[in-house]
Amino acid sequence: MALWNPWHGCHKHSAGCQNCYVYRTDRKYGRPSDIVKRTAQFDLPMQKNRAGGYKLAGGDVVFTCFTSDFFVEDADEWRPAIWEMIRRRRDLHFFVITKRIERFSVGLPASWGDGYEHVTIASTCENQDRADYRLPILLEAPIKHKRIACEPLLGAIDLTRYLGPQIEHVIVGGESGEDARICDYDWVLRLRAQCARAGVAFTFKQTGAKFRKDGRLYHIARALQHVQASRAGIDTIGPLPNLLG
Numbered sequence: 001m002a003l004w005n006p007w008h009g010c011h012k013h014s015a016g017c018q019n020c021y022v023y024r025t026d027r028k029y030g031r032p033s034d035i036v037k038r039t040a041q042f043d044l045p046m047q048k049n050r051a052g053g054y055k056l057a058g059g060d061v062v063f064t065c066f067t068s069d070f071f072v073e074d075a076d077e078w079r080p081a082i083w084e085m086i087r088r089r090r091d092l093h094f095f096v097i098t099k100r101i102e103r104f105s106v107g108l109p110a111s112w113g114d115g116y117e118h119v120t121i122a123s124t125c126e127n128q129d130r131a132d133y134r135l136p137i138l139l140e141a142p143i144k145h146k147r148i149a150c151e152p153l154l155g156a157i158d159l160t161r162y163l164g165p166q167i168e169h170v171i172v173g174g175e176s177g178e179d180a181r182i183c184d185y186d187w188v189l190r191l192r193a194q195c196a197r198a199g200v201a202f203t204f205k206q207t208g209a210k211f212r213k214d215g216r217l218y219h220i221a222r223a224l225q226h227v228q229a230s231r232a233g234i235d236t237i238g239p240l241p242n243l244l245g
Contacts, residue, residue, distance in 0.1 A: 002062045004044045004094075006082055007075050009036040010068045013099045016126035016152055019177045022067050036074035042081075045089045058091035071100040076107055083109040090118050097122045097149050099130075101137045115144035122147035122171065126154045135162040147171065152180075152208060156187045163198035169237060170195050173229070174208015176222055185213040185232075192234050201237035204229045 010022060011034055026033040045062070047055045056062060064070060070079075086094050087109065098104075101123040123138040125131035125148060138146055139162060146166050150157055152175030159170065172191050174183025188204055195202040206225040211218045220228055 002056050002060050002092075003066060004041055004056070004062050004064050005039055005067045006042045006044070006065060007036055007038050007072075007078065008067045009033055009074070010072055011036075011074075013069070014126065014130055015154060016099065016124060016130070019152075019175055019179050019181070021176060024177055036068060036072055038078060042078070043085065045085045045092065054089075056089070056092060061093045061095055064094050064096045066097070069098055069100050070096045071098050071103040071106065073103070079107045080109065083107070083112075086119060087111060087116065090116075093118050093120065095120045095122070097124060099124050099134075101134050101141065104137070104141050104143075112142065114142045117144050119143070120145035120147060120168075122149045122169075124149045124151060125157065125159075126150065126152055128155065128157050131157050131159060131162070135159070138162075139166055149173075150191060151175075151205065153183050153187055153191075154181055156184075156190060159191065159194050160198070163194060163200050167198075167200050169201040169203065171203050171205050173205035174211055174225070176206070176209050176225060178209070180209035182210045182212050182217065183208040185211065188232075189234070192236075195236065203235045203237055204232055 012018070012020065023033040045056055049055050068075070096119070098121065104121070121143050123134045125134055135148065145168055147169045148159065148167055149171045151171065151173040153172055170191060172188050175181050192202050207220050207228045208225060209220055209222070211220050
């Protein structure tokens, strides 16, 4: 598993962005989060080591643009170069999560066709409003591998009408940070049941910092949020990432 952040910085886009972890981290170091800049990793997939091999070894899963949004407007001029690097590195699998699925087609390469086999795109939906806006766009988009990320989960969501053969996986998680909003276990279980009925893989990724179960509110330390979610034992797929078969 590798991380590739070709640019850093973003603009808050919806309710799920309110307590963005990138903003929280940047604040600690006095960095502005709303200025989008290219990073030294911009061409990471093409960078080579001293032995002449790629720094990103073939067969790896590359989590792409996790300190920004892949489709953020500020990066429109840079995205074609990124798509070209992705096209050339078909020995890797690129995983993108976005809150801007409506901008998916902006600058899409001519070679895209009905999608690159080695690219997975997940649309986030933190509440029913964003699910009903973003997921029809995701379903219509020419993408080979589609996922849904209900992170941070801010309320009960009904995904029933959107789950089917196109959706490979639903990932659910609460919100981290001191100002985190509550994630209720009942909302998580409802989503799991919807996925089970539709035959879609499900992963409970993290509890979030404020986790409510059976009416009781728990404050979960950051280091334990993934651990506690895993201990629930409700996943229907192996540990993330499961992108290479």
